[in-house]
Amino acid sequence: MTRKPLIAGNWKMNMDHTEGVTLLQKLAWTLDDTNFDYDTAEVAVFPPFTGIRSVQSLVDGDKLNIVYGGQDLSDQDSGAYTGDISGVFLNKLGATYVLVGHSERRTIHGETDAVCAAKVQAAYRNELVPVLCVGEGLDKREAGQHVDFTLEQLRGSIEGLTAEQAETLVVAYEPVWAIGTGKVATAADAQEMSAAIRAELTKLYSAEIADKVRVLYGGSVKAASAPEIMGEQDVDGVLVGGASLDPTEFANIARFNA
Ligand SMILES: O=C[C@H](O)COP(=O)(O)O
Numbered sequence: 563m564t565r566k567p568l569i570a571g572n573w574k575m576n577m578d579h580t581e582g583v584t585l586l587q588k589l590a591w592t593l594d595d596t597n598f599d600y601d602t603a604e605v606a607v608f609p610p611f612t613g614i615r616s617v618q619s620l621v622d623g624d625k626l627n628i629v630y631g632g633q634d635l636s637d638q639d640s641g642a643y644t645g646d647i648s649g650v651f652l653n654k655l656g657a658t659y660v661l662v663g664h665s666e667r668r669t670i671h672g673e674t675d676a677v678c679a680a681k682v683q684a685a686y687r688n689e690l691v692p693v694l695c696v697g698e699g700l701d702k703r704e705a706g707q708h709v710d711f712t713l714e715q716l717r718g719s720i721e722g723l724t725a726e727q728a729e730t731l732v733v734a735y736e737p738v739w740a741i742g743t744g745k746v747a748t749a750a751d752a753q754e755m756s757a758a759i760r761a762e763l764t765k766l767y768s769a770e771i772a773d774k775v776r777v778l779y780g781g782s783v784k785a786a787s788a789p790e791i792m793g794e795q796d797v798d799g800v801l802v803g804g805a806s807l808d809p810t811e812f813a814n815i816a817r818f819n820a
Pocket residue numbers: 572664736740741742743744780781782783801802803804805
């Protein structure tokens with residue numbers, strides 16, 4: 563099974579809607595200037611909610627080969643949930659993906675695995691592909707419990723996921739200690755966890771389904787580190803934070819195998 567790599571840029575709470583347009587334009591120009599082959603990898607950006615409309619206009623207007631998604635969604639589709647954003651709205655704005663359970667949501671907003679599982683269902687209900695984020699903190703890594711912890715988080719966050727849904731799931735392994743710290747996990751660390759995630763999905767579903775799931779690595783990825791990480795057998799892409807705000811750097815990450 564060949565899984566198409568996904569190069570995902572999470573802008574986090576950066577880039578207002580005008581800055582986002584400029585960033586996306588520069589990214590598209592850079593990719594085009596370097597004859598980027600969009601068959602080699604799918605490129606996705608995750609702007610803040612306020613930037614999605616502008617990103618949609620640019621993608622549609624200039625027929626960009628770049629997709630986009632939300633950084634979060636509500637587990638509900640509508641109603642009295644002040645400040646929340648529905649998957650219905652993201653779908654209407656042409657989003658392909660949505661991040662679920664990013665460690666910053668889990669830590670700052672107290673999102674539990676059960677909340678993430680409900681959000682994963684909300685994503686599928688609204689024809690969005692969830693990019694489910696999992697990963698351990700430094701304490702678990704140092705105690706050698708990183709695999710057990712991450713797999714438990716995975717199981718809890720996909721509770722109720724059907725086999726049909728699982729086929730299109732994207733999982734992003736993001737060790738919390740590597741996010742925004744400059745400490746990148748080694749390629750071997752990324753492979754160890756990606757293989758463990760695939761093995762767990764094989765147990766829960768089947769080898770055929772697990773083989774279709776894309777597993778990304780995230781945490782201080784730069785153009786210099788991407789090729790080695792992406793060279794690992796079970797790593798199917800990267801979820802990039804800081805470096806995705808630099809269009810040249812992000813374009814070079816996308817060109818990991820050039
Ligand atoms: O969603 C992206 C990750 O949190 C990684 O962020 P970072 O590349 O800034 O470490």
